[in-house]
Amino acid sequence: MHFHLTGEQAAIQDAVRGTLADTWPMERLHAFADGEDDFDKGSWDALMALGLGGMLAPDSGMGLLDAVLVAEVVGEAAAPGPLIGQLLTVAAVARGGNAAAGEYLDTLTSGETVATLVHGGSAFVPCARAADLFLIVDRDAGVRLVAASDAEVEAVRATDRSRPVSKVAFPPDAGARLFSGTDAMTARLADAALVLVAADALGGAQKVTDLSVAYAKEREQFGQPIGRFQGLKHQLAHMALDVEPARALVWYAAYAWDAGLPDALRAAAMAKAHLCDVYVRTTRAAIAAHGGIGYTWEYGLHYWFRRAAFDRAWLGSPAAHRARAAALAGW
Amino acid sequence: MDLSYGEAAEAFRGEVRAFLSLHWPPPSDTRGADLKAFIRTFRALATEQGYLYRAIPKCYGGSEQPVDVVKAQVIREEFQRARAPMEVGGNGMNMTVPTLLEKGTDEQKELFIRGTVEGDYIWGQGYSEPGSGSDLASVRTKGELSADGGKWIINGQKIWTSQGMQATHMFMLVRTEPDAPKHDGITYLLIDLDQPGVTRRPIRQMTGEEGDHTFCEFFFDNAETPVSWQVGERGQGWYVSRTTLKHERAAIGGADGLGRQFAKLVDLAKEVGRIDEPMIRDRLAQIEGFVLSHRYSSYRIFSNAIAGEDAGPVQLMMKLLLTEIGHDMALLAQELIGEHGFVEPAGAGGRGNRGPRGPEKWLDQIMGSLGNSIAGGASNIQRNIIGERGLGLPRDLAMSGER
Numbered sequence: 001m002h003f004h005l006t007g008e009q010a011a012i013q014d015a016v017r018g019t020l021a022d023t024w025p026m027e028r029l030h031a032f033a034d035g036e037d038d039f040d041k042g043s044w045d046a047l048m049a050l051g052l053g054g055m056l057a058p059d060s061g062m063g064l065l066d067a068v069l070v071a072e073v074v075g076e077a078a079a080p081g082p083l084i085g086q087l088l089t090v091a092a093v094a095r096g097g098n099a100a101a102g103e104y105l106d107t108l109t110s111g112e113t114v115a116t117l118v119h120g121g122s123a124f125v126p127c128a129r130a131a132d133l134f135l136i137v138d139r140d141a142g143v144r145l146v147a148a149s150d151a152e153v154e155a156v157r158a159t160d161r162s163r164p165v166s167k168v169a170f171p172p173d174a175g176a177r178l179f180s181g182t183d184a185m186t187a188r189l190a191d192a193a194l195v196l197v198a199a200d201a202l203g204g205a206q207k208v209t210d211l212s213v214a215y216a217k218e219r220e221q222f223g224q225p226i227g228r229f230q231g232l233k234h235q236l237a238h239m240a241l242d243v244e245p246a247r248a249l250v251w252y253a254a255y256a257w258d259a260g261l262p263d264a265l266r267a268a269a270m271a272k273a274h275l276c277d278v279y280v281r282t283t284r285a286a287i288a289a290h291g292g293i294g295y296t297w298e299y300g301l302h303y304w305f306r307r308a309a310f311d312r313a314w315l316g317s318p319a320a321h322r323a324r325a326a327a328l329a330g331w
Numbered sequence: 332m333d334l335s336y337g338e339a340a341e342a343f344r345g346e347v348r349a350f351l352s353l354h355w356p357p358p359s360d361t362r363g364a365d366l367k368a369f370i371r372t373f374r375a376l377a378t379e380q381g382y383l384y385r386a387i388p389k390c391y392g393g394s395e396q397p398v399d400v401v402k403a404q405v406i407r408e409e410f411q412r413a414r415a416p417m418e419v420g421g422n423g424m425n426m427t428v429p430t431l432l433e434k435g436t437d438e439q440k441e442l443f444i445r446g447t448v449e450g451d452y453i454w455g456q457g458y459s460e461p462g463s464g465s466d467l468a469s470v471r472t473k474g475e476l477s478a479d480g481g482k483w484i485i486n487g488q489k490i491w492t493s494q495g496m497q498a499t500h501m502f503m504l505v506r507t508e509p510d511a512p513k514h515d516g517i518t519y520l521l522i523d524l525d526q527p528g529v530t531r532r533p534i535r536q537m538t539g540e541e542g543d544h545t546f547c548e549f550f551f552d553n554a555e556t557p558v559s560w561q562v563g564e565r566g567q568g569w570y571v572s573r574t575t576l577k578h579e580r581a582a583i584g585g586a587d588g589l590g591r592q593f594a595k596l597v598d599l600a601k602e603v604g605r606i607d608e609p610m611i612r613d614r615l616a617q618i619e620g621f622v623l624s625h626r627y628s629s630y631r632i633f634s635n636a637i638a639g640e641d642a643g644p645v646q647l648m649m650k651l652l653l654t655e656i657g658h659d660m661a662l663l664a665q666e667l668i669g670e671h672g673f674v675e676p677a678g679a680g681g682r683g684n685r686g687p688r689g690p691e692k693w694l695d696q697i698m699g700s701l702g703n704s705i706a707g708g709a710s711n712i713q714r715n716i717i718g719e720r721g722l723g724l725p726r727d728l729a730m731s732g733e734r
Contacts, residue, residue, distance in 0.1 A: 001340075001401060002333045003627070003634035004642070065332060213722045228725040233718035234711070237651075240722055244645045245652055248627030249620065255332040274620030322616035323609065331597060331606050331615065 020077040033161035039130030048111025056091035063258035068199040075203030078162040082127040085117035089135040096178035128166035146175030160310040191268035198271040201279035208286035266328040273318035279308040347409040355415040391444035423447040423454040455492040457503025474505035485554040495547025519568035521560040528554030586626040644721035651713040657700035664693040
């Protein structure tokens with residue numbers, strides 16, 4: 001029986017956290033948010049230099065749980081870059097048996113080739129302008145890999161400033177089909193995407209809770225730290241209560257996917273639905289807990305608030321996944 | 332991660348199953364006193380095997396086993412599966428015995444532990460008073476030494492004592508040093524409740540229940556207890572009362588119970604014909620997100636316990652999480668039972684003679700879930716604990732003297 005992080009897993013998180021602290025401090029995030037780019041080469045290369053690109057390759061010796069731990073730290077830092085798309089594209093290409101797609105495997109793993117995830121049926125794609133490849137995952141139609149030259153990309157003013165989306169259109173049957181809609185890998189990839197988004201949400205929710213707690217210890221009113229007042233203390237306790245127990249829900253979904261458990265499909269849906277709700281609630285609570293400073297652009301809480309709005313709607317809303325979970329349970 | 336318990340644990344599970352298949356259940360016609368005697372013998376056999384009372388030394392009727400949270404979990408699972416009785420429950424096993432093992436004299440251990448383990452002594456908790464709830468260290472029930480110095484003479488009132496009507500003994504906090512600082516003037520006493528100076532009265536609960544299973548209040552009018560029944564030093568009772576049972580405490584049991592209750596809520600939605608409504612399905616799945624978070628967090632805490640590591644703040648959250656989920660389930664249950672809730676269930680409160688019960692039986696949970704937010708550390712106290720011990724926020728000035 002083992003259901004907590006190993007020292008090695010904690011070390012992976014520390015390495016990613018350290019790399020992002022160096023390459024993605026708040027000043028960089030501010031500058032990026034006011035710029036035109038949808039990709040930051042510096043932080044991307046630094047992450048890829050850690051060897052993260054191939055985590056979901058079948059021979060990596062790692063699994064979705066490890067990828068989830070990385071996605072959590074990326075969410076915590078509000079880092080840019082299509083990490084989820086990159087990891088899933090490697091997973092798909094390495095298992096897909098398509099020779100042309102296979103040509104990309106090495107540069108995808110190293111991060112030189114950038115791939116982003118397209119939710120089948122959605123026009124909005126994060127980091128689309130920087131992407132060389134698009135992995136379209138559609139539970140019904142299957143999985144396709146499309147080159148940037150086949151995509152029509154239109155920039156929009158994106159709400160999520162750390163992972164800006166563009167509007168993207170593809171000609172019918174563009175690119176190579178890696179898996180059909182009935183291939184088990186299609187559902188596996190779609191499920192992995194849900195768990196990775198849940199992990200991004202977990203990291204962000206934890207981050208804004210930590211920021212709120214730190215602020216409550218430091219900010220003084222009536223001659224004392226405001227965190228001493230029970231009203232705020234209880235609000236912060238509830239934020240923590242929302243986030244910390246949900247961590248194990250993400251771990252379980254990743255573990256179930258790695259172990260191929262029968263409830264992996266449902267666990268992914270539950271994790272995505274629950275964590276995205278938690279993320280939205282927590283970012284709202286964090287801004288409320290901070291008072292005026294929380295409502296400023298400069299302080300930056302809004303980056304996670306915006307990211308929460310993206311995570312919540314991307315790949316299907318919590319209500320949509322709960323409806324799936326209800327059907328999967330046979331209710 | 333790996334949720335299996337491992338080969339050694341599965342071999343052990345086989346042993347426990349073999350034991351249970353030999354000794355449980357009793358023959359189907361066993362009733363009354365015979366059933367009681369059968370259970371007593373069964374517990375003695377299970378203790379002999381090392382399955383029950385693992386933290387208690389053999390000389391006091393326990394099985395004195397080394398700490399092994401996995402074995403303890405396997406035992407719980409198999410006993411539950413076989414619906415076999417485990418240790419006697421209640422305050423005696425949860426509070427008195429661990430306190431005596433850590434702080435009691437040899438004479439006190441000798442006198443009380445075996446009787447408690449075997450179910451002969453039932454303990455009431457004498458902590459809260461009408462004026463002392465969350466602010467427990469403000470207790471005013473008075474203890475004074477008799478002229479010869481051999482007895483404590485007790486005067487005052489205690490309240491919210493569960494199992495109070497059956498209790499044979501009480502462990503209590505009394506103020507013995509009225510001039511000492513709040514926390515340093517309290518002494519921890521054991522007392523025999525069968526004496527003229529003790530009056531008890533059941534308190535009728537919101538469920539309508541009154542009697543054997545409800546909580547009680549106690550009045551002490553020159554009640555007596557020998558000085559040798561004082562646990563720990565005079566004036567140090569507050570610190571004695573902080574002793575808790577740590578042995579093999581991590582368990583997945585709470586999560587299993589919650590999971591079963593959630594499954595029943597789904598069954599209720601089916602029973603009343605509303606399972607196909609999207610709003611009901613969404614609310615069920617929302618609640619299940621918390622139910623599963625609780626379940627997997629209990630796996631996490633259990634896994635940490637096996638490794639001898641501290642699971643961190645999540646442990647402080649489990650009680651409040653359970654309470655909050657209970658509230659959410661109550662709200663949905665209330666929606667689902669509709670007019671069934673106009674009629675009180677048979678045996679309201681979950682005890683007594685039940686007979687057939689329909690959806691109205693959820694009134695027990697709807698009311699009982701409120702009890703959970705009060706008993707064993709009220710929810711606002713839990714929020715303080717999470718905020719202060721978990722998040723490191725500064726203590727409320729009014730409470731900063733507490734330890």
